[in-house]
Amino acid sequence: MFKLLNKILNINSVSLHSSIKIYGIVKLPHQSRHLSTSGTMFKSAVFSLQDASKDQVQEFLNSFDTVLTDCDGVLWIDNNAIPGAADAMNHFRKLGKKIFYVTNNSTKIRSEFAAKATQLGFIANQDEILSTAFLVAHYLKGIGFTKKVYLLGSNGIGEELKAVGIRHIGVGPDPVKPDFKNMQPSELDPEVGAVVVGFDEHVSYPKFMKAASYLASEECLFIATNTDERFPKGGSIVVPGTGTLVRAVETCSERKALVLGKPHSYVRKYLESCGLNPARTLMIGDRCNTDIELGVRCGFQTLLVLSGVTSNKDLEKLRNEKTPPLPDVVLPKLGDLLPLLLS
Ligand SMILES: [Mg+2]
Structure with missing residues (x-):
């Protein structure tokens, strides 16, 4: 080049x-x-x-x-394909090029990404999807992790963890109670050995408290999918990205997360294992x-x-x-x- x-x-x-x-x-x-x-x-x-x-x-x-x-902002925005993107990608494939869809979006499992891509006119199969939800599961499985994950994230990560036999808790609403500051240690699960932060539309103060409390143990792993600041959106409304949540947990836990998504090195490591030139x-x-x-x-x-x-x-x-x-x-x-x- x-x-x-x-x-x-x-x-x-x-x-x-x-x-x-x-x-x-x-x-x-x-x-x-x-x-x-x-x-x-x-x-x-x-x-x-x-x-x-x-x-x-x-x-x-x-x-x-x-x-x-990348997917969002390159191939599509929300559920709308960007004009001509599918023709270009499908042309690459027709030319015999190997394709990987590399996305920091952690809200879907790979089969859902592939289904979305197909619906929007892209030829895609599950093995070509390199999402952060998949990377989290791939990483934890790779290091032989056997404990439970506290997941401040969505079910996309949860399903990918489940697919490799890793248990998780935390997905879904955890609303603020009037006496939220009186959270008891008994509300923490002693089997948790990692906190994973991805995109979580149900983010709440109790979730931050739990994540930081688990991370008070140095043995507890701290993993994040990505640190994107915002979602690609037009108009005057800003939609905060996963980086917002990662920074919040890093702040209250006084620790730095291992980030697996772009542009961090785990993506490179994974791709190198696929033999890319x-x-x-x-x-x-x-x-x-x-x-x-x-x-x-x-x-x-x-x-x-x-x-x-x-x-x-x-x-x-x-x-x-x-x-x-x-x-x-x-x-x-x-x-x-x-x-x-x-x-
Ligand atoms: Mg993008």
């Missing part, structure tokens, strides 16, 4: 300090000259694929064998600080789409401030890719 972008952009790269730290001084076809750096990875400037020729787009498509894609892997996402960060950390090529959280304005700000992680290429939406092959 770096070679491809060099070719496309006529990059004049200057190595700084080491062979892997690069500044690219770039002349973009329709944009102003700027610099970018990523610190430890090869990194070029952000290039709009819309400025590429048909042959260059074809070359881009030939440059990867595996496609990892990072240099021939494309990560598609709508958030620089999760999707693109994951791609940069893993040495994948990265495509940012502006149909979700990161806006064009956000991207410009990151570019102007030269703030990594920056994507290799950008498109307004994934559905804009295929028409470029016909132009």
Whole structure:
């Protein structure tokens, strides 16, 4: 990809300090000259694929064998497919590329994700879904965890835990009582050996009290699905993401969670166990600080789409401030890719 972008952009790269730290001084076809750096990875400037020729787009498509894609904000928003996204993903598959749907959403089990994707026009099967609910179960099973999980999260995680034989408690409402501060130790389950925090629409003060109380024992594991700040939503209403709950539990427990979702290293570890070739892997996402960060950390090529959280304005700000992680290429939406092959 770096070679491809060099070719496309006529990059004049200057190595700084080491062979892997690069500044690219770039002349973009329709944009102003700027610099970018990523610190430890090869990194070029952000290039709009819309400025590429048909042959260059074809070359881009030939440059990867595996496609990892985020879901919310890239493929769909809520229950509405983003126009053209399914055609693009299904085209990747038709070209023989391996597909993984990599999502920080912890509210569904993999079969539900696959069913949703299929309903919205994407070809998908359960084994291609890499959700944080699945990662939690995979991680705990992998370390031989046999105790019970206190789950400040949804049934999606609960079902994935159940599928690997791990018991859990805590899902559902735990309303505040008038004397909530008088919670008794007897209300805690002595079999709990891990607190898992994911998205929980029933979050409450008693849940925070229980999570922090379990975590008072150093032996109790503290795991979080992801730290996304917000859900991708239009309009004036902000929908707080799982990071809101993780930070709250970290604060009251005075501990740091092991985060398994993007951009943290467990995703990379899992993907490496699938035998991916990072240099021939494309990560598609709508958030620089999760999707693109994951791609940069893993040495994948990265495509940012502006149909979700990161806006064009956000991207410009990151570019102007030269703030990594920056994507290799950008498109307004994934559905804009295929028409470029016909132009
Ligand atoms: Mg997203």
